[in-house]
Amino acid sequence: MFYYVSGPVAHIEANLAVIDCGGVGYACRTTSHTLSKLKQGEKAKLFTHLNTREDAVELFGFGTQxxxxxxxxxxxxxxxxxxxxxxxxxxxxxxxxxxxxxxxxxxxxxxxxxxxxxxxxxxxxxxxxxxxxxxxxxxxxxxxxxxxxxxxxxxxxxxxxxxxxxxxxxxxxxxxxxxxxxxxxxxxxxxxxxxxxxxxxx
The missing domain is CATH 1.10.150.20 (5' to 3' exonuclease, C-terminal subdomain)
Incomplete structure (x- = not known):
C-alpha cells in the first residue's frame, strides 16, 4: 500500500519515528539503526512495510531498501x-x-x-x-x-x-x-x- 514515506521527522522515540507527510504524521516503527540516522525537524525518507493483524495495523519504516x-x-x-x-x-x-x-x-x-x-x-x-x-x-x-x-x-x-x-x-x-x-x-x-x-x- 505504501512504498515509502518522505517528509520532516516530527517525533522520535524508542523504535518509533513520526514522519510528517503533508500535515499527516505517519508513525513508523523502526530500528535503532535507522533511528541513529534521523534528526527531528530534518527531512527523511523511509521505505515501508504495512503489517495488518486482527487487532492492529502497523507501519514499519526503514532507512534503506x-x-x-x-x-x-x-x-x-x-x-x-x-x-x-x-x-x-x-x-x-x-x-x-x-x-x-x-x-x-x-x-x-x-x-x-x-x-x-x-x-x-x-x-x-x-x-x-x-x-x-x-x-x-x-x-x-x-x-x-x-x-x-x-x-x-x-x-x-x-x-x-x-x-x-x-x-x-x-x-x-x-x-x-x-x-x-x-x-x-x-x-x-x-x-x-x-x-x-x-x-x-x-
Whole structure:
C-alpha cells in the first residue's frame, strides 16, 4: 500500500519515528539503526512495510531498501514476528546481519534482546535454506539451476554473493558489484560493504 514515506521527522522515540507527510504524521516503527540516522525537524525518507493483524495495523519504516528486505525475510521465518525482527535488526547493521546468517553465526543474533538460541537457529536455517533453493552459486559467482539441496560453497565470493542475495539483490546486480573487487586482500565483511557501496552509487 505504501512504498515509502518522505517528509520532516516530527517525533522520535524508542523504535518509533513520526514522519510528517503533508500535515499527516505517519508513525513508523523502526530500528535503532535507522533511528541513529534521523534528526527531528530534518527531512527523511523511509521505505515501508504495512503489517495488518486482527487487532492492529502497523507501519514499519526503514532507512534503506536492504533493511526493509531483511525485515521481510525475517518475518517470513516461522515464529519471528515484527517485534523480534526489529530487535534483531536493531542489534547490528543489515550487511553484518546478512553475513551472520550466511556464516551461521548464532551469537550475532542472540545478542538481540528477546532472541534465544532456538529462534536464532531457525532464522539461519530457514533463510539459508531459502537461498539454497532459490539459487546455487558456483565458485565463479554465476547462478544456475539447482536441485534445492546443494550446499552453498564455503568461499569468500560465494558467501558474499549469498549475503547480498539475503539483502534482496538480484544475481545480475551482485555479479556487477563484485566485479573488479580485490577479493584476496579483503575480508568477507569488507567485500560485502564494498559491493553495497558500489550498488548504492547506481
Amino acid at each position: 536492504e533493511e526493509l528486505n531483511l525485515f521481510r525475510q525475517l518475518i517470513s521465518v516461522s515464529g519471528v514476528g515484527p517485534k523480534a525482527a526489529l530487535s534483531i535488526l536493531s542489534a547490528t547493521t543489515p550487511a553484518n546481519l546478512a553475513l551472520s546468517i550466511i556464516t551461521g553465526d548464532e551469537k550475532a543474533l542472540t545478542c538481540a534482546p528477546g532472541i534465544g538460541k532456538k529462534i536464532a537457529q531457525r532464522v539461519i536455517l530457514e533463510l539459508k535454506d531459502k537461498l539454497a533453493k532459490g539459487q546455487t552459486l558456483g565458485t565463479a559467482g554465476e547462478s544456475y539451476g539447482g536441485s534445492g539441496i546443494t550446499v552453498i560453497p564455503e568461499n569468500k565470493l560465494s558467501e558474499a554473493s549469498a549475503a547480498l542475495a539475503v539483502l534482496g539483490y538480484s544475481q545480475g546486480e551482485i555479479n556487477l558489484a563484485l566485479k573488479g573487487l580485490e577479493l584476496d586482500s579483503l575480508t568477507l565483511e569488507q567485500i560485502i560493504k564494498a559491493a553495497l557501496k558500489k550498488m548504492m552509487k547506481h
